[in-house]
Amino acid sequence: MTTGSLDFPVQLRPPERRFGLSLPVDRTEPSSDHELMLAVRGGELDALGELFERHQRPLLGFLVNLTGDRTAAEDIAQTVFQRMLKYRHTYRDDGSFTAWMYHLARRCAADHYRKSSSQPAAVDPAELSEHADEGPTAPERAAHGEDREILRRALACLGPDEREVLLLSRFQELSFAQVAGVLECSVGAARVRAHRALAELRRHFLKLQKGACP
Amino acid sequence: MNCEKTREYMIELIDGRLAGPAGDEVRAHLEACPACRAELGELRETLAALDRLPAPEPSPRLRERVLAAVEREKRSLHSAPTPAPLTRRRSWLFPATQALAACGLLALGFFIGTRRAPPGADLATQRELADLRSRVDSMGQLVGYSILQQQDRSSNDRLEGVLASAAVRKPGDTVINGLITSLALDPSVNVRLNALQALYAHRDKEVVRTSVLVSLPRETSPLVQLAMIDFLAATRDRGAAPALQRLSAADGIDHNVREAAQRALTQL
Numbered sequence A: 001m002t003t004g005s006l007d008f009p010v011q012l013r014p015p016e017r018r019f020g021l022s023l024p025v026d027r028t029e030p031s032s033d034h035e036l037m038l039a040v041r042g043g044e045l046d047a048l049g050e051l052f053e054r055h056q057r058p059l060l061g062f063l064v065n066l067t068g069d070r071t072a073a074e075d076i077a078q079t080v081f082q083r084m085l086k087y088r089h090t091y092r093d094d095g096s097f098t099a100w101m102y103h104l105a106r107r108c109a110a111d112h113y114r115k116s117s118s119q120p121a122a123v124d125p126a127e128l129s130e131h132a133d134e135g136p137t138a139p140e141r142a143a144h145g146e147d148r149e150i151l152r153r154a155l156a157c158l159g160p161d162e163r164e165v166l167l168l169s170r171f172q173e174l175s176f177a178q179v180a181g182v183l184e185c186s187v188g189a190a191r192v193r194a195h196r197a198l199a200e201l202r203r204h205f206l207k208l209q210k211g212a213c214p
Numbered sequence B: 001m002n003c004e005k006t007r008e009y010m011i012e013l014i015d016g017r018l019a020g021p022a023g024d025e026v027r028a029h030l031e032a033c034p035a036c037r038a039e040l041g042e043l044r045e046t047l048a049a050l051d052r053l054p055a056p057e058p059s060p061r062l063r064e065r066v067l068a069a070v071e072r073e074k075r076s077l078h079s080a081p082t083p084a085p086l087t088r089r090r091s092w093l094f095p096a097t098q099a100l101a102a103c104g105l106l107a108l109g110f111f112i113g114t115r116r117a118p119p120g121a122d123l124a125t126q127r128e129l130a131d132l133r134s135r136v137d138s139m140g141q142l143v144g145y146s147i148l149q150q151q152d153r154s155s156n157d158r159l160e161g162v163l164a165s166a167a168v169r170k171p172g173d174t175v176i177n178g179l180i181t182s183l184a185l186d187p188s189v190n191v192r193l194n195a196l197q198a199l200y201a202h203r204d205k206e207v208v209r210t211s212v213l214v215s216l217p218r219e220t221s222p223l224v225q226l227a228m229i230d231f232l233a234a235t236r237d238r239g240a241a242p243a244l245q246r247l248s249a250a251d252g253i254d255h256n257v258r259e260a261a262q263r264a265l266t267q268l
C-alpha cells in the first residue's frame, strides 16, 4: 500500500489550489478579494492588510449604520478582521469574501452587544448626527444634508433586524441569495424582510420630515 | 404575479439585478398596476437617499490595531516548530489543513476547539473509549494499545507514530486500533487528521467506519469534523445518516461543517 492510495477519492477542494499558494506580488493584475483571502488562508497573512484597505470603509459604514455607535462600530470592525485571521481555515474555495465578511460582522456585532448587554435597538440620534456631516463635497452637503440627517434618524427608528437586512441589501456585490446566507434564512424571507424594512424606513422618513417625532 | 410578490422583488428591480422569468413577471405586473408603480417610485427614492449616506472615515487606530493583530499572528506562526514528515507527504487534506499543518500550528494545538482533556479525564471520554474497545474486542482484534503511554510523548512523536502506522504495508489490527484510538482521543488536531487519513485505506472494515462515526459527535475541531464528514461521505455508508443529520441540526456548529454535513447526506 502506498501513500498515494490513502488519498480520498472525494476532494471537496479543487486540486489546483494546493498548499503553497502565494501572493502574486509581481503580477500586474490586482488579486481578487477571493484570491487574497485564499492566500491568507494559506499562511500569507500580509494579504489581510490589502483586504482591510479595500473593505474597511464599507464595513465601517455598515456597522455605524447598524449600531448607530461610531466607537462600537470600530471595535466590531477590528474584531471582524481578527476573526478572519483566527478562522481563516474556514474560508472556502467556493466562498465569497464579501458575504463571509458580513457574516462575521453580523456575528461580531451580536457578540459585542451580548457582552456589553446593551442593545443596538435604541440608536441615539445625537450620536448619529456627530458624523452626519462627514463625507462628500460642500454643495452635496447643502443639497442633501438635511434629508440625510432625517434619514439617519429614520434608520435609527428601525429594529436592529430590519436595519441589518436593509443595509446588507445595499451591497451590490451581494446577491439576495448571499444576503440570505449571511442572515441564515431563505432567499424569500430575506426579500420579504428587506422590502418591509425599506417600506418602514420610508414611513419613518416621511413622518420625521413632517416634523413628527416618533 | 400579485402586488405582494411584486413588492418583494422591488429592491432587486431598482438595483437592476432582477433577471430571468421573475423579472419579466414583475415588470408585466408593474405595467398593469399603478399602485405598485407608485410604490416602486417611492422606494427608489428612499433607497437612493440611503445609498447617499456617506461612509464615515475609519480612524488610523483601526488600521494600527488590525495590522498589529496580523503581526502577532505572523509571529506565532513563525515561532511554531515544523513537523518534518508532513512536508514530504502528499496529502488529500485540503489546502488550509496542509498550510496550517506545515506551519506546525496544528501540532501546537493552537487551534480553536483542540481538546486538552487527557484520555480518561472525563466520564464521556471513558465511556466512549470503553465503547470503542468493546466494539474492537467483539471482533477479537484488540491488541494492547496503551493510551497512557502515549501521553508522555510529544505530539510530534505521536504524529510520527501515526505516519509510521500509515506506511505499514500490511497493517495488523494493532496498527488499526492505534489509529482509531488516536483519532478518538489524541489532543492534537494534526495527529487526529493524520490518523483519519491513514484509516481511509481501511474504510472497508466496519470497526473503522464505526470508530469515525463514534468520534464525530465528540470532535470539536471544525477541520477534523470536515475531514470526518468527507470520510463518511466517501464510504457511502447509509449508517452515517443519523450522525450527519444530528450534526447538521446541532447548535453551535461551524456553518461550513453544517453545510458539509448536509451535502454529505445527499451523497450517501
Ligand SMILES: [Zn+2]
Residues within 6 Å of the ligand: B002, B003, B004, B006, B029, B033, B035, B036
Ligand atoms: Zn400591484
